[in-house]
Amino acid sequence: MSKVIISCAVTGSVHTPSMSPYLPITPEQIARDAIDAAEAGAAVLHLHARDPENGKPSADPKLFMEFLPRIKQSTDAVVNITTGGGQHMTIEDRLAPPLIASPELCSLNMGSMNFGLYPMLGKYTSFTHEWEGAYLESSRDLIFKNTFADIEKILEQLGKGHGTRFEFECYDVGHLYTLAHFLDRKLVTPPLFVQTIFGLLGGQGADTENLLHARRIADKLFGEDYQWSVMAAGRHQIPFATMGALNGANVRVGLEDSLFIGKGTLAKSSAEQVRLMRSILESLSLEVATPQQARDILALKGGDLVKF
Template sequence: MARQRKTVITCAVTGAIHTPTMSDALPYSYDDIAQQAMDAAEAGAAILHLHARDNQTGAPSVRPHDFAPFLPRIKQATDAVVNISTGGSLTLSIQDRITPAKTFSPEMCSMNMGSMNFSFHPLANRYGDDDWKFDWEKDYVAGSDQNIFRNTFRDIKEAAETLAPHGIKFEHECYDVGHLYNLRFCMDIGLFKAPIFIQFIFGILGGIGPEVDNLIFMKRTADRLFGDDYRWSVLGAGGAQMPLAATASQMGGHVRVGLEDSLFISRGKLAESNAQQVTKIRRIVEDLGNEVATPDEAREILDLKGGDRVAF
């Protein structure tokens, strides 16, 4: 298994799954998102994957005015690549979900490569009725068992064509092997051009499980479908975060950590911040013999347009 010289660390700062009750470290105010993003970049994250939240309640948001207060601050304080989510809601249309990327024209944004059952409802069982900090949280978490995360071929086409003039590089999020075949089809009809960047995602309820065998299977499938035309990274949800990231780094892949994907720093111990997770995976990657990529090295590896061509 080929090893690479540089490993790109992505930090997913807040996401749209975890809620404020689940961890005091989860950032949701504009100030906290900005500060934790900046700290993660300082710790070694070359890419910052960003969602927005309502500044008062912490509810997930795709409204541009909830991105605007922190994006310029992050750009001014760091050289990190900004990656804006297009999957920030399990219930809104693709038009709503791509509005932040269309508004701010980041260097990267996520692109989910298939519809799926995407649920985190078992988390609701960990809390009593009186434990929730905000009224919206319980129903949001418990009700996720009825959601279909819609990403049809028409949705993918609309997002790709709408964002094409912006020169955005997509982080193609693949939650199961069928999503790789969806991506191959979309490349064949001209929606995406090489080199593509694939995020293998393991451990989400509704997607493929977080076993190393599945990582090897996904990687072999991608090799067959894309040859040398792709770069790849691994996202392990929950307790799979660090083990799968460490394994991926030794297989030639890049890594993603962050409080979007796991609230923990080790078994049973909540992380204090995103930067703490970045620091840990950086230490692991370097101890295993790899070098961590700078933001400019990540831009070169992923063929990005550059931070001077964003709209924030």
């Protein structure tokens, strides 16, 4: 690889406010952290929204529109809006923000899956907001739903309807085969941006063998028609991104995926993780992609064609 794209996921829907005082909650905080991450070297900003009153994940398009214009005005980074949303959101909920914003890029989970957050209940003894504990516990008996029909709907409405391209989130090898199915049907077009994800309960474990196996299968299925990226949860974030980069991958960091910058040390921002990742990449003689280079690599429509 000549350039490495750093994606940054600044808040997500996995962690709850009581877990870190640095997790951005309000639109102003999300905008600030996204801009700081872009200035630190992130070419792609992966964005969720939260209720500013209690920090609960939200799919309210009005909240997205409170931070999207500010981010666009302050940075040239590629904006990537989630279609995964959060627990208990319907596909209509999850599609509402990107259908209004018409972004260059959206995440797209490549299948339904168990998404276990409940083990985090053993790490925290109290919560600031009543919803937090119940939210984590509910993941014990929850399936994140993204059926073939759901994926087709997202591809049709966002891909065909808005010229949006996708970060295909693959939590298991089976998700790679699902993506290959849509490629065979010509419902997706290369270059595919394939985000292989490790270390989340319900998906593939954070084992080196899994990372290398995922790469082998992706090579087998997609040949030269894809851009590989690696993301791992929690303490695996930086080591796995580094292993991925050494094997030709782009990388993703951010407080959505890990709240820490080192063992026992909370990251004060996603930008802090981006700076660390960038320093590692550059020490390995790898060059970090600019936003425009990322657009060219991923064949995006351009920031002038979004609606925010």
